[in-house]
């Protein structure tokens with residue numbers, strides 16, 4: 001059987017969900033498929049919460065996408081009519097002379113983003129669950145917030161379906177083909193769907209389709225995440241999302257959770273405990289006791305008022321690139337295939353803006369936002385030492401993994 005659409009979207013994590021929503025809103029006929037169910041736990045987008053922040057230590061090149069995504073999350077929340085964001089503010093803490101706080105301040109100043117700089121004593125006085133050492137300084141971003149991740153993704157899919165998109169879960173794309181004349185997607189159900197373009201956002205499975213396009217660029221890593229019980233209802237008492245960079249370069253993030261009476265906080269390392277992994281490997285992977293001991297030790301350095309051991313933990317995927325950034329582009333040898341690998345553990349917040357750009361690329365239009373910083377071409381130049389060019393542009397807290 002053959003059917004025809006303007007665009008087929010492959011992968012319905014947060015990036016693909018945003019893409020199908022943007023396409024349907026523009027009146028395109030669109031089929032969107034995902035191998036798994038709507039809130040499955042095998043990729044990168046599931047769960048209750050993600051942090052949205054604009055004082056981006058990763059660099060100012062992200063600001064146009066961040067500003068656009070910020071507006072789009074608010075618009076989605078208004079249109080959806082249910083809570084998708086929780087206005088927590090964000091605390092970014094670390095060594096005062098270099099690293100995360102200094103880089104965040106640079107972006108805040110460049111982007112005119114409201115922020116306050118506090119010393120440790122002031123932060124400890126404002127939040128009695130903090131116990132910062134005297135060398136730590138803090139950037140507070142009042143406009144940072146927590147995105148309710150599963151809800152946000154379902155809201156995007158809901159908007160897409162209401163606007164006429166056809167969404168199929170449990171449907172795997174086996175192969176994609178794109179020529180100057182047209183494109184097609186061969187599905188696990190046996191159907192071949194022809195289309196004007198394919199928009200691919202397959203997360204850690206991206207190498208199934210992009211191994212030739214991005215050779216050696218996308219590296220799926222398993223990464224643990226932990227939930228600690230708080231001795232106070234943090235989520236209900238204005239506990240901000242936070243990121244803490246220790247003197248040894250470990251970066252720990254945390255987000256108050258809204259379920260379970262607001263008495264849990266989700267915590268993980270952003271740049272440690274990553275193990276190369278195959279997302280199609282069905283073996284259950286559990287968090288190791290050494291990994292757990294390391295996070296407990298890191299957390300005990302700056303948080304009080306939480307139980308010392310996590311109540312649960314889980315494995316998730318980061319898809320790492322050499323420079324820790326995204327790749328959003330049109331495939332070099334397949335002009336009707338556009339893709340986003342919005343990855344390296346910080347792509348969720350950008351999803352509406354990336355989805356909009358990908359939708360426009362798929363429809364043959366030029367996005368308003370400049371995507372040069374996220375183009376594949378940055379990896380083309382190889383250094384004499386063999387490292388990819390992107391590695392040189394890496395910017396962020398010391399030791400990213």
Ligand SMILES: Cc1cc2nc3c(=O)[nH]c(=O)nc-3n(C[C@H](O)[C@H](O)[C@H](O)COP(=O)(O)OP(=O)(O)OC[C@H]3O[C@@H](n4cnc5c(N)ncnc54)[C@H](O)[C@@H]3O)c2cc1C
Pocket residue numbers: 010011012013014015016033034035036042043044045046049050051052171172173174201202203204205206208223224225268316317318340341342343344345346347348349350
């Ligand atoms: C623990 C953790 C915490 C994070 N915290 C933050 C945060 O605070 N802020 C932030 O901005 N980002 C955060 N991130 C990163 C962010 O969640 C990811 O960058 C983002 O979710 C990536 O989404 P994606 O849609 O690209 O990939 P995925 O969510 O992995 O989606 C890919 C989808 O493609 C489908 N698929 C794959 N192959 C096929 C196929 N052949 N056919 C059909 N479907 C297919 C999969 O089933 C999957 O649903 C975090 C990530 C993790 C793991």
